[in-house]
Amino acid sequence: MTGSTCSAGYVGLTFDDGPNASTTNQIISTLRQYGATAAVFPTGQNAQNNATLMQAYKNAGFQIGNHSWDHPHLVQQSQSQVQSQLSRTQQAIQQTAGVTPTVFRPPYGETNATVSSVASSLGLRVVTWDVDSTDWNNASAASIRQAATRLTDGQTILLHDWPAATVQALPGILQDLRSRNLCTGHISAGTGRVVAPAGSGGGTTPPPTTPPPTGGGGGSCTATATKGQEWGDRFNVTYAVRASGSWAVTVYPNTGQSIQSSWGATRNGTTFTGSGNASFGVTYYKGSQNITWVPTGICSPR
Numbered sequence: 001m002t003g004s005t006c007s008a009g010y011v012g013l014t015f016d017d018g019p020n021a022s023t024t025n026q027i028i029s030t031l032r033q034y035g036a037t038a039a040v041f042p043t044g045q046n047a048q049n050n051a052t053l054m055q056a057y058k059n060a061g062f063q064i065g066n067h068s069w070d071h072p073h074l075v076q077q078s079q080s081q082v083q084s085q086l087s088r089t090q091q092a093i094q095q096t097a098g099v100t101p102t103v104f105r106p107p108y109g110e111t112n113a114t115v116s117s118v119a120s121s122l123g124l125r126v127v128t129w130d131v132d133s134t135d136w137n138n139a140s141a142a143s144i145r146q147a148a149t150r151l152t153d154g155q156t157i158l159l160h161d162w163p164a165a166t167v168q169a170l171p172g173i174l175q176d177l178r179s180r181n182l183c184t185g186h187i188s189a190g191t192g193r194v195v196a197p198a199g200s201g202g203g204t205t206p207p208p209t210t211p212p213p214t215g216g217g218g219g220s221c222t223a224t225a226t227k228g229q230e231w232g233d234r235f236n237v238t239y240a241v242r243a244s245g246s247w248a249v250t251v252y253p254n255t256g257q258s259i260q261s262s263w264g265a266t267r268n269g270t271t272f273t274g275s276g277n278a279s280f281g282v283t284y285y286k287g288s289q290n291i292t293w294v295p296t297g298i299c300s301p302r
């Protein structure tokens, strides 16, 4: 990034809905050429289906956020559906890119109290955007580039990892930012504003996830998952629950995984109930995709 001073601050180029085989590599290559970075918000489904491109995001030093599993209107979903959408995506990103997102961009920018509280329980800050490039609505490369000129220090622009016009607009956007002494940065999970990427040189990863905040009233609980014995087609996981009262822990197996059996707690589907400090175990089938990751257990007081 020779000759660039960043004296006007940092802005966030954010790319939603990737990764995919047609545009992701081009976007990475252009950003690298300009010594720039980005925040990407893949869906969990795309992450799972494009593990190599998720690694490419990571290796490029991009910040990787959560964008739900398959892009529904979350405000029309129940709390457990929202929880599944976000939790499965956290797991898919962890499995493919090896990082734990700390920011969540709701599809369509739609959020409500349920979405906020589920995001918060997973250590995710909900972030939208300051400038909409409207690249999702067939905007031309010229108008996408024009939109980016409205960015000021700390702000983000909504872009997508799929429109051809976005790929075409990117070099011009980066030239314009450079001439305005603006650099590209990452979104602070603390403030929601864009800041310099942690660690200079661009090879950064999001900070490690913070423990989920505990619920305000009526007690709290946590469930810690530990992988146990493994066989060819299945494996055990033990969940250690710390709670002051009655609790319910919901587990989120990945696509293809399923519960074979469990012990130590009352089970109803993927939810286990009990009381006080306790532990229970689950045997998961790996399924046809041979998935051995350990499903998260989300604990709620009840």
Ligand code: ZN
Binding pocket: 016, 017, 067, 071, 107, 108
């Ligand atoms: Zn989207």
